[in-house]
Amino acid sequence: MDLSSINPILLVASLMVSATPILFAAIGELVVEKAGVLNLGVEGMMITGAVVGFAVAVNTDSPLPGFAAAALAAGVLSLSFGILTQYLLSNQVATGLGLTLVGLGLSSLIGKPYEGMKSPTLPDLHIPGISEIPVVGPMLFQHDIMVYVSIALVAGVWGFLKYSRLGLVLRAVGESHDAAHALGYKVVRVRMAAIFFGGACAGLGGAYLSLVRVPQWTEGMTAGAGWIALAIVVFASWRPWRVLIGAYLFGGVTVLQLNLQAAGAKVPVEILSMSPYLITILVLVVISARGAHGAPASLGRSFHASH
C-alpha cells in the first residue's frame, strides 16, 4: 500500500479542526454535569448555535459576531431547560431530549433563508515566530482563533474546577446539593449559571461547524455530534484534559480513517469506519481504569430546598 500521499502536517491540522466542535460542546457539558445537571439537549443547542452563528455572520459579513451570537442564543435556549428543570423540577432526561427536538425544529425554521449561502471565512492566525517553525508551525500554530479558544477553555475549566473557590462550590453542588444548600450556597443559581455556560459552549461548537468546518448551513447538519460530545464526557470520567484527549482522538481517528481510505490503504473499510468509536472508548476507558472517577453524586437529581 502506498500511504505516501498522506501528508502528516495536513492530517494533524485537519484533525484539530475536525475535533473542535465536539470539544466545545463536551467541555461545556462537563461543567453542567459537574454541577449535578444532566442536559441531554447538547445536540439541540449545538444546532441552534450553528444556525444563529451562520445567520449573524452572513448578515454582518464577519464571523466573530456570529460566534458571539451563537453562544448567546444557545445559552438563552439552555436557560429554558434550566427554568424547567431547576425551578419547575421537571425530569432532566425528558426535558433535555425535548430541548434537542426544539433546537432541531427551531434551527430549520430560522435556517430556511440561509440554505445554499456562503459564509465569511475565519482567517487563520499567523503568529510571527512560532508559525514559521518547520513542520510544527503549520501543524499547530496556523489555525483560526477558535481552535485556540477551545483549548484555552479546557485549561480554564480545569483551573476553575481545581483551584478556585467557586469551582469548589460548583463541585459541591454536583456531589451533594443538600449539603451545599445547608452550607448556604445557592444551589439553583449555581446550576443555572452552569447550564448557561454549557449552552454557550455548545453554541460555539455548532457555529464552528457551520462557519469553519463545513462551512455552510444545512438543516440537521450536526448529525449526532452533540451525542458524541455527551458520550465523551462520560468516557473521560468528567476530567477536562481527558475530554480534550477524547475529542482529539475521535476527530483524529475520523480524519485518519478517511485519509487512509483516500490513500487506498489495504484495511477493510468496515474496520476503518468503526475505528473512531472503538479507539476513543478504548483509550479513555484504559486511562480511566485507575483512581476515583465516578459521576457527580447528584447528577440528574432534582433539587428543592424543602426536601
Next chain:
Amino acid sequence: MTFTKLLTSAAMAIGLASAAVAGSHAEKTKVGFIYVGPVGDGGWTYEHDQGRKAVVEAYGDKVETVYQENVPEGADAVRAITQMALTGADIIFTTSFGYMDPTIEVAAKFPDVKFEHATGYKRADNVSTYSARFYEGRAIQGHIAGKMTKTNKIGYIASFPIPEVIRGINAAYIHAKKVNPDVEFSIIWAYTWFDPAKEADAARALIENGADVVLQHTDSTAPQAAAAEAGGVITFGQASDMGEYAPMPRVSSIIDNWGPYYVQQVGRVMDGTWESVDTWDGIAPGMVGIGEISDAVPADVKAEALAMKDAIAAGEYHPFTGPLKKQDGSDWLAAGETASDGDLLGMGFYVEGLTGDVPN
C-alpha cells in the same frame, strides 16, 4: 340520564365520529413520504420533497400529504412506516434503499395501503419499486472528470456499498478511463447518506491526497463547500442541481426528477388502477436530469458530454457496453454487448482497473 342512556349516546357519538372520519377519508387521498434526511439537505431528500409538492400542485384539495424526515434506516423505519399507515395513508413512498425490508414488512400488515419503495428490488402485491438510472448521469460525469483532471486523481465519496452506489462508481470510472487512461479513483466509504461534517472531511481528505475532482454519492452540499474552499477542484451536484456552487466548483449535476412519477402513481390510487410495478427510468423520460454544464468546462468537452447525453436519451448508447472485465480480470461483457438490467440491479463488483475492495 340513566347509565344505559349515557352508554348508548356515547356509542352513537363514537359511531358518528368514525363515520365522519371514514367520510373525509373517502374524499381525500392521503399520501405519505418517509425521508432519510431533512427536506433542507439540498440534495436527495430535497428532490423527493419537490416531488411531494408536485403532487399537491397537481391534485390540490383532493390530496393530503404528510412526511417524516430523518427516519433512520432499519428497525426504526418499521415504526415510522407503521405509524404513517395507521394514520390513514392510502399510499406511502419510502424514499431510501435501507427502507426495503421495513417496507415489505409493514406492507404485509396493511394489504389495503399501497407502498412505493425507491431504489430497492423487493416487491409485493401492494409494493411497487421505482428508481432512476443515475448511472447514465454518472457516465457523463466520468467523461467530464477524466477530461478535466490534471492530477489524474479523482476522488469519490461513496455512501453505502449497495448496487446503486457501486453502479455509479463503475459508470464514472469506465468513462473517465476511456478518455484518460492514466486516471485513478480514490474511493471513501462514508457509511452515511447525510452528515455534512463527515462529508466535508471526506472531501478534504481526498483533496489533500491529490484529487482535483470530487464526485459524491452522499446527500448534502458539504463536499461542494469544502471543494470551493480548497479551490481548483471540480465537483458535480448530486441528486439536486446544487447550482449555488456553479460555475466552480460545481460544473454539472445529476438531478433527480420524481414529480411526474409521484403524480402518476397517486393518480392511479385515486382512480383505482394502481398495481405493483417496477419502474426504472433514466435520461430519456426525464427522471434523470443533467444540470447545466458550466463555463468552467472547455467547450469541446461540454459538446462531447451533451452528445453522450443525447445518445443515451435516444437509446443509441448504453453506459455499460462491452468489452468490459470485472476487477478480478474475468470477462463480464463481450464487445458490443450491453449489461442486462438484472446484472445492473445486483451489481456488487468493481470493473477492471479500480483498486480496493467493495466492502461487504
